[in-house]
Amino acid sequence: MKKELEAIQSEVIRRSGVNPKKCMRCGKCSGTCPAYDQMEYHPHQFVYMVESGDIEPLLKSDSLYQCLTCFACVDRCPRGVEPAKLVEAVRLQVVRRQGNNHLKTDSIPALIDEDMPQQALVSALRKYSK
């Protein structure tokens, strides 16, 4: 298991292009995150948990699906760490596995109303499913 998690760690780092070691633990990413209150693990925790290899809790957390991809943490990080890219790389680790789609097309009709733009659906499917 340890070996598998190490492989996931290096894959997440490679895929995201993020170097979590640049983080100086200022917490500005979480301070500016509009989804902070909805998250069990916050953007700064994603950074240090990926860095330390403590990835298993992240793979199981609903926090993966609360990120809005608004790039606030990306732009406002004073060290250019880009936490949103790490959140996405961990999420892909989950949803790329067969049977792990977080949003299933069958469930969509119950989630929408007639005014909801197509943009919402394609965005959610791209983030939550493969």
Place this chain on the structure above:
Amino acid sequence: MKVSYFPGCTLRTKAKDLDKYARDSALALGVTMEEPDNWQCCGGVFTTSRDEIATKLSSVRALMDAKSKDQILVTVCSACHNVIKQTNHAMQTDEEFASRVNNYIAPENYNGEARVMHYLELLRDEIGFDKVKEKVVNSLSGKKIAAYYGCLLLRPNSVMKMDDPENPSIIEDLITALGGEAVVYPQRNECCGGYIALENPEAAKTRSNTVTASAANAGAEMIVTACPLCKYNLEKNGSEIPVVYFTELLAEALGVK
């Protein structure tokens, strides 16, 4: 002047006003917007991972079409703009990514040569707000209007390079050119909740209400946006003031609505 125009999925369906008023206003300003043949949806959000290739191909094909016609590729929807501009930047700067994309599109080859502009940038940088101002027939005089940027127009700034991401002025300058009074408020460049409206509608409601309250408290009578999903979230969650597309306001001022 002719430009290539990528409308995107929503401007053909739920956001027809955003599309129609953009085209009509452009014509009034001497710009023809031509659609590429067989364009496909951009996907709504940019996938940041470097090994996401297939999800970027529709953007690449639209960019290649604009390149072949030697035209600027213009988008009106904030989401299309964000996805296509970030894809073009990745094609310019990430050699490994570009080579993998080029495997799909061979024998053609693309390396980010096209120019991508949001319609607002077209107005500011190609047409000029001065020229827009000269063409105004129905001044928006007396209207207090709040520009809502949201997240997609401005960020990530290193790629979008549209305006100061923390203190933008491009929409305010347009409002001023149309004769209106631009209202600046704290939440104008914060997210409305976006696609979380499906996953967690309460979270979208909290975000949207924060934005609309911020605009209303600053004295705005109206909010303008370039994003169909921002408009949906703000309206659905009970904005006290009307939310309209910036192109509708432009068409009204230019007398083509």
